[in-house]
Amino acid sequence: MTDARIDVEDLRVDRGDLTVIDGVDATVERGRFVGLIGPNGAxxxxxxxxxxxxxxxxxxxxxxADLDVQRASARDVGRRVAVVPQNTTVAFDFTVRDVVAMGRMPYHSMFKETDDADRRAVDTAMERTxxxxxxxxSIDSVSGGERQRVLLARALAQETPVLLLDEPTASLDIDHQIHTLELVRELVEGGKTAVAAIHDLDLAARYCDDLLLLSDGGVLGYGPPEEVLTAPQLAESFDANAAVTGDTVTGTPTVTALPDAGDAEGRVHVVxxxxxxxxxxxxxxxAGYDVSIGALPEGDADHETARALDVPAVTVxxxxxxxxxxxxxxxxxxxxADVTVVTDVDVSDGNRRTLDAxxxxxxxxxxxxxxxxxxxxxxxxESYERLRARGRVVTPENALDAVADALDGPTPNQRRPMADD
Known part of the structure; x- marks a missing residue:
């Protein structure tokens, strides 16, 4: 089998007077799925x-795949690299099957007719997508999402060791997004190499072996998703405030964009x-509050959220x-703290001391x-009932308003005496 490795060495690409890519070095080994991420224009x-x-x-x-793509013929490149473009427009009104069959063109001379191998490749590609x-x-009669799947089928029919995809899920509903990325994942596990530009960072983290984060035409990060998707790197590349936590179902990183902090003032401790x-x-x-939390077991879901939000935590x-x-x-x-909030937490002797505090x-x-x-x-x-007797009891939906009300109270910074003080 042709080696499906990709090597990029000190790459620079200019478009007119604009340098779009500059100094990119990267190696993608055979059987890896790499997601290209970064802001628009990266x-x-x-x-x-x-x-x-x-x-x-x-x-x-x-x-x-052992080929200098700039010096090789289009036919040789087409036998090694298949592309699923972002633009799904097809120039002429072909049938869907004809479009998929175009993937076999690198294997045909001008006079070679379609053979059984071509038909099998087309049938398999259409079935898998x-x-x-x-x-x-007619290709013009199918929806944009369906057309995207047809172009993926065309790439699969090409039977190349390398697959390049530009926003392959952009026009798809969630079901077909998952189906498409599961299919690419399956192809990679079968030995192909895939590189895909993916807009959805959570999907990229879930399905890709590695992520290559582009920023201003250069590589800001390249490696496993948990190493690339960090709040500082996302802030630098996307100019956005984001929290990165672990998905409780998949275990992969998930990114939550945060608005700029508000101007609320006050210290809040959360139990x-x-x-x-x-x-x-x-x-x-x-909202802008100065927040802390604890005590929490290390690795607890709330501890992970606190770490992602850079909230100080007392841990055990x-x-x-x-x-x-x-x-x-x-x-x-x-x-x-000016206000302490006890959330809807399980209460036992193990955290009783926290409740008493x-x-x-x-x-x-x-x-x-x-x-x-x-x-x-x-x-x-008993410890919990003392809390209820002394505090304002609210539903989760009203917790933020209750904090604001408590801060506006008559003596937010004076210690409230306890019944046995």
């Missing part, structure tokens, strides 16, 4: 066209756990009860989305 499409040999670099070299039912229809505080942490951070090792020293750290955070808050908000009986053990019930 050079993703230009890089793909250069890899395909349809755009000549100003400097540097590109080798794809779920376009067989459109075979006799959460098990994912109960995630949305509130996001809302408080976006996993499956460990809050000890006296940790409780003192929580108490210090509570004492520094929260009960000494200047102003206290208790969030209840689930009935207490479903999440509180008997050994911690």
């Amino acid at each position: 050079g993703k499409t230009t890089l793909l066209r250069t890899l395909a040999g349809t755009l000549a670099p100003t400097a540097g070299r590109v080798r794809v 779920s376009v067989t039912q459109f075979a006799k229809r 959460g756990g098990g994912g109960s505080a995630g949305r509130l942490l996001y809302a408080l951070t976006v 090792p996993p499956y460990t009860a809050v000890d006296a020293a940790t409780a003192e750290r929580v108490a210090a955070r509570v004492s520094e 929260a009960a000494r808050a200047d102003a206290l908000v208790v969030v209840e989305g689930r009935p207490p009986d479903e999440r509180i053990t008997d050994d911690a019930r």
